[in-house]
Amino acid sequence: MIEAIRDHLDDLEDLYLAEQRLADIQSGQTQTIALEELMKLHDMED
Structure with a gap:
């Protein structure tokens, strides 16, 4: 359960950072x- 919470918090942090970069x-x-x-x-180059 703790691992699931940590994963979710990591996802939220990634989302927050992406939203900040977009702004x-x-x-x-x-x-x-x-x-x-x-x-x-x-x-x-290719």
């Missing part, structure tokens, strides 16, 4: 980058 993106505080661009920046 940051929507407000313009954080910008996104396309995966293709990120891969090029790190010399990881």
Whole structure:
């Protein structure tokens, strides 16, 4: 039972962090980058 509660709390924390990142993106505080661009920046092209 304790493990199930811990798992649920971890899921809630993940959800909270995702919602915070989305809010940051929507407000313009954080910008996104396309995966293709990120891969090029790190010399990881297909």
